[in-house]
Amino acid sequence: MxxxxxxxxxxxxxxxxxxxxxxxxxxxxxxxxxxxxxxxxxxxxxxxxxxxxxxxxxxxxxxxxxxxxxxxxxxxxxxxxxxxxxxxxxxxxxxxxxxxxxxxxxxxxxxxxxxxxxxxxxxxxxxxxxxxxxxxxxxxxxxxxxxxxxxxxxSLPVSAVTRMLNTHNFPCLLVQLVEHCPWSCYEEGKLKKFENGAWYVVPPEDHIKMTKLDGQMWIALYNLLLSAECQRKYNFDNFNKSQLLKLRAFLTDIVIDQFPNLLEMQRFLSHLAVTDPVPPKKDLILEQVPVIxxxxxxxxxxxxxxxxxxxxxxxxxxxxxxxxxxxxxxxxxxxxxxxxxxxxxKPKCAVCGSEAAKRCSRCRNEWYCRRQCQVQHWQKHKKACNLMADALKDIEDDIKMQAKPTE
Structure with missing residues (x-):
């Protein structure tokens, strides 16, 4: 093995x-x-x-x-x-x-x-x-x-929970991310999303799919809003309440189908819309300052x-x-x-886009699924391949020169 x-x-x-x-x-x-x-x-x-x-x-x-x-x-x-x-x-x-x-x-x-x-x-x-x-x-x-x-x-310290909820107001910050979704944009009429360190074009059939980042955001909101500890400490004033209620427009049936736990959040927001929550309990908090x-x-x-x-x-x-x-x-x-x-x-073939297993042995930059594709692509790839191969040779020569003992 x-x-x-x-x-x-x-x-x-x-x-x-x-x-x-x-x-x-x-x-x-x-x-x-x-x-x-x-x-x-x-x-x-x-x-x-x-x-x-x-x-x-x-x-x-x-x-x-x-x-x-x-x-x-x-x-x-x-x-x-x-x-x-x-x-x-x-x-x-x-x-x-x-x-x-x-x-x-x-x-x-x-x-x-x-x-x-x-x-x-x-x-x-x-x-x-x-x-x-x-x-x-x-x-x-x-x-x-x-x-x-x-x-x-x-299990977080009281001071940490207080900073998250009331000092930095993470629930409202996450609402802003839901509204503006910075990892998603339209470019030349195509929907693009950012994931795994790169932007990619989303196929039309996947437009309604939640990404990992969408999931992370909704899970964080779920944990903050549905936790008994957070509900006891968070200040549901008029501003915070109005911001949180914006989430109802985004909790569609399609989103809830992909993340069923959000149904509980939908019920919580419906209840929040018609009630005035109890003011947060005023605890004596010795808050930690950013010591470092x-x-x-x-x-x-x-x-x-x-x-x-x-x-x-x-x-x-x-x-x-x-x-x-x-x-x-x-x-x-x-x-x-x-x-x-x-x-x-997995790397894709530079010619047909299929999953590739072979790589150009000179520049080690382009990938191909078969020999025929590599031969077909050579005229386009030749100039870049020569430049890359020359650059790699120069680096190797520099390393050898450095490793050579001085007399």
Whole structure:
């Protein structure tokens, strides 16, 4: 029997989890920080592979036993502060002209890697254009994480439930998502939806189907509105009530057929429309403040410009030799076979669109279902294939030159 594909052996995963630590804002982008980013990428890929095979328990236990989930959350917050305070300054510095923007891209990507790792763990436990695109993907993953948090609503601390319901008013926020549905749009008369990290055209027969994101949103609303704890604490004032009643227009028979539990929500909203709910019970709450965020901001307040200049001079202006070394490490991290195993959809033939099993051996970029299709496509593919093959050869030559011992 063929062994399941793996990025890390159990012992390697344990070492990487054990080595995870929090970095000061000033050190984002240095060698130690990039090394940890590689660790998180490998753990992220291993989590996805293990989850798809139903063997995710080991990684969850490692993160819990070594108390590393708070570390990941702290890293997430620190990078968010970096994006708000440091990244805009870097973009404005006139003397910042790096040979490559890849190191900065990795910092932006770091947030996506951590939130994806947390999403995978939660699920199985039960520059600017790039930044904007990544922000959208991160936001959708945050919705998924929120849904898994609401699954545990009855066991959350009182302060956490209060922040979700009344400080941040998540029920009304989710109503806005139902109304505007940012992962769905029409383009040139065709319905397109965002799922699995990409936009795709929805066939006419599937227009009424709920996507995974639709499901996550409705489950979060169901958990928040139908929970006895939430009904006791949520402030059903006139504004919140009017917002929640907008949901009735979206609870059609087609939606309820796909998610029968929403029938209970429909009844709750009908009852809400004709009654005035009891005011929320006023409990004495010692509310937790965002300790990590406040600590990082307080520690670095007034130093944003200095930190940006320090990182420009020491982290984000790598030499050609440093870039080559970085490229070698990332080539090892992003193993091609592993990446393909993580892709949810099978590759399609470039000619006929059938499921493909063969790939161009020169550029390894185009896929084909049979030899005839590859031959038929060669005249169109030839130019791109030559360019890709030449680029791969140049990279290999650079790696060999770097590996060659100096005299």
């Amino acid at each position: 063929e062994e399941p594909l793996a990025v890390l052996l159990p012992g390697e995963a344990e070492v990487l989890v054990r080595e995870l630590k929090s970095f000061p804002l000033r050190d984002i982008g240095d060698h130690g920080w990039f090394r940890q980013h590689e660790y998180i990428e490998k753990l992220n890929m291993q989590a996805l592979l293990s989850a798809s095979a139903g063997h995710e328990q080991l990684l969850i236990e490692l993160l819990v036993n070594y108390n590393k989930i708070p570390t990941l959350v702290e890293e997430l917050i620190t990078v968010e502060i970096w994006k708000q305070k440091i990244f805009p300054i870097l973009c404005r510095l006139k003397d910042f002209m790096p040979k490559s923007t890849f190191p900065i891209y990795l910092v932006l990507h770091h947030e996506a890697s951590i939130i994806n790792l947390l999403e995978t763990v939660f699920f199985h436990k039960e520059l600017k254009k790039q930044a904007e695109t990544m922000e959208f993907d991160i936001s959708l993953k945050a919705l998924s994480v929120l849904r898994f948090i609401t699954d545990q609503i009855e 965020w406040d600590h990082v901001v307080k520690e670095n307040s007034g130093k944003w410009q200095a930190i940006a200049k320090h990182q420009v001079n020491n982290m984000f202006s790598p030499s050609e030799e440093e870039l080559r070394s970085q490229a070698c490490r990332w080539a090892q991290t992003y193993n091609l076979d592993v990446i393909e195993a993580l892709i949810p959809d």
